[in-house]
Amino acid sequence: MSGFEIVFSGRPIPVRPGQTIGAALHAAGIRSWRTTRINGRPRGLFCGIGVCFDCLLTVNGEPNVRACLTVARPGDEVTTS
Numbered sequence: 001m002s003g004f005e006i007v008f009s010g011r012p013i014p015v016r017p018g019q020t021i022g023a024a025l026h027a028a029g030i031r032s033w034r035t036t037r038i039n040g041r042p043r044g045l046f047c048g049i050g051v052c053f054d055c056l057l058t059v060n061g062e063p064n065v066r067a068c069l070t071v072a073r074p075g076d077e078v079t080t081s
């Protein structure tokens with residue numbers, strides 16, 4: 001099965017079938033997409049298994065989605081939370 005794209009903050013991101021949104025962003029060289037409230041430190045994938053909640057994104061308008069657990073679907077619109 002061939003790949004597809006999702007859109008991250010207006011940027012097309014290639015995805016291989018079965019990849020999570022977090023894996024696709026990482027493969028595209030995107031390592032962080034949010035910051036901490038107090039010190040503005042960058043956050044992205046950390047645990048990779050759904051425990052730390054560092055990877056939260058908004059997907060198709062749904063906030064607080066864990067990128068590391070969410071399998072990308074063609075045409076997903078992803079923005080930072």
Ligand code: FES
Binds near residue numbers: 044051
């Ligand atoms: S990277 Fe820790 S919950 Fe997603």
